[in-house]
Amino acid sequence: VDANTARIFEVGPRDGLQNEDVILEVDQKVEMIERLVAAGHTDVEIGSFVHPKWVPQMAATGEVVSRIERKEGVRYWALVPNQKGLERALGAGLDHIATFMSATEAHNQSNLNRSLEESLTVSEELIGTAKAQGCEVRAYLSTVFGCPYEGAVDFDRVMDICAKLLDFGADLISLGDTIGAGTPPQVEDGCRRTVEAFGADRVALHLHDTQGLGLTNAYVAWQVGMRQFDSAVGGTGGCPYAPSAAGNLGSEDLVHMFDTMGIETGVSLDELVKTSAWLDEATGISPVSRYYEYRANR
Ligand code: HMG
Ligand code: MG
Numbered sequence: 001v002d003a004n005t006a007r008i009f010e011v012g013p014r015d016g017l018q019n020e021d022v023i024l025e026v027d028q029k030v031e032m033i034e035r036l037v038a039a040g041h042t043d044v045e046i047g048s049f050v051h052p053k054w055v056p057q058m059a060a061t062g063e064v065v066s067r068i069e070r071k072e073g074v075r076y077w078a079l080v081p082n083q084k085g086l087e088r089a090l091g092a093g094l095d096h097i098a099t100f101m102s103a104t105e106a107h108n109q110s111n112l113n114r115s116l117e118e119s120l121t122v123s124e125e126l127i128g129t130a131k132a133q134g135c136e137v138r139a140y141l142s143t144v145f146g147c148p149y150e151g152a153v154d155f156d157r158v159m160d161i162c163a164k165l166l167d168f169g170a171d172l173i174s175l176g177d178t179i180g181a182g183t184p185p186q187v188e189d190g191c192r193r194t195v196e197a198f199g200a201d202r203v204a205l206h207l208h209d210t211q212g213l214g215l216t217n218a219y220v221a222w223q224v225g226m227r228q229f230d231s232a233v234g235g236t237g238g239c240p241y242a243p244s245a246a247g248n249l250g251s252e253d254l255v256h257m258f259d260t261m262g263i264e265t266g267v268s269l270d271e272l273v274k275t276s277a278w279l280d281e282a283t284g285i286s287p288v289s290r291y292y293e294y295r296a297n298r
Pocket of ligand 2: 206238
C-alpha cells in the first residue's frame with residue numbers, strides 16, 4: 001500500500017451472495033467473478049467453505065473454484081470457519097484464506113456456534129496450519145463497532161483480539177462493521193488506533209451500509225491512514241447470522257469516491273456498473289449501490 005493508492009478487496013461473490021434469497025448457478029458465480037477480475041479487481045473473495053446447512057448459498061464454492069479461469073496476479077480468497085473448511089479450500093487449490101470471529105460473545109455464538117475463547121483457540125490452529133501450508137491469511141474480526149445482540153463494543157477489546165490474531169500469524173485483520181453500526185467519530189478513532197498500532201498494510205476496513213454511513217466512514221478512515229477497504233459490487237449482501245445486517249458498502253460507490261479524490265484503485269467504474277447491470281438482468285439480484293442506480297436510471 002502506498003500513499004495515493006487504495007487496495008480494494010471485492011467480497012461480492014461471498015458476502016454479497018451469502019445473504020441473498022436467490023442462489024446463483026455455478027456458471028453465474030463463475031461469470032460474476034470473472035467480470036470482477038476483468039474490471040480490475042486483484043483481491044476477490046470467491047466464496048466460503050462453511051457448513052452448507054448454515055449457508056446454502058455457498059454450498060457450491062468448490063465447484064466454482066474448479067471452473068474459474070485463474071488470472072496471474074489475482075488473489076482468489078475463500079472464507080473458512082474451521083479446519084474442515086480449510087481442508088476444503090486447500091483441496092480446491094486455493095492459497096488465500098480468510099478466517100473469522102467476532103469481538104462479542106453473542107454474535108460469535110450465533111455465527112460460529114462457539115465461545116470467543118474457543119474461537120481464539122480455533123483461530124490459532126487454523127492460522128498456524130494455513131501459514132504452514134504457505135497460505136496468505138486475513139482474519140476478519142466482526143462486530144467491532146457494534147453488535148446486534150450486545151450493542152456497544154469497547155474498542156480496547158477489539159485492539160486486544162486484533163493483536164492476538166496477528167500474533168497467531170495472520171497477515172492482516174479486516175475490521176468488520178457487521179451491521180453498519182459504526183459512526184464517523186467511532187470509525188475515525190478505531191481506524192487511527194489500529195493503523196498506528198499495526199500499520200496500514202496489516203488492517204482493512206469492512207463496511208456494511210445499513211444506516212447510510214458507509215461511504216462517510218470510508219472517507220474518514222482514509223483520512224486517518226486506512227488504505228485497505230472491503231466492498232461488494234452492487235452493494236449486495238449481509239451476514240445471515242446478524243439480524244439487520246444490510247448490504248456491504250457498494251464497490252461502485254467506493255471506487256467512484258476514490259476516483260473523485262484522485263486515488264488509484266486499479267478498478268474500472270464502468271466495468272463495475274456493467275457487472276451490476278448484468279447481475280440485475282441475468283440473476284435476479286437487485287443491486288442497491290447509489291452510483292449504479294444513478295447510472296442505470298440516467
Ligand atoms: P457446528 O454445527 O458447531 O459444527 O457448526 P461441528 O464442528 O459440530 O460439525 C457438525 C457437522 O458439520 C459435522 O458433520 C462436520 O463435519 C460438519 P457430521 O460429522 O455431523 O456429518 N462441518 C462442515 N461441513 C462442511 N464444511 C465445514 C464444516 N464444518 C463442520 N467447514 C460451523 C460450526 C463453524 C461449521 C458453522 O457454525 C458454520 O458453518 N458457520 C458459518 C456461518 C457463516 O458462514 N456466516 C457468514 C459468514 S461471516 C460474515 O458474514 C461476517 C464477515 O463478512 C465480516 C463482517 O461483516 O463482520 C466475514
Ligand atoms: Mg460482512
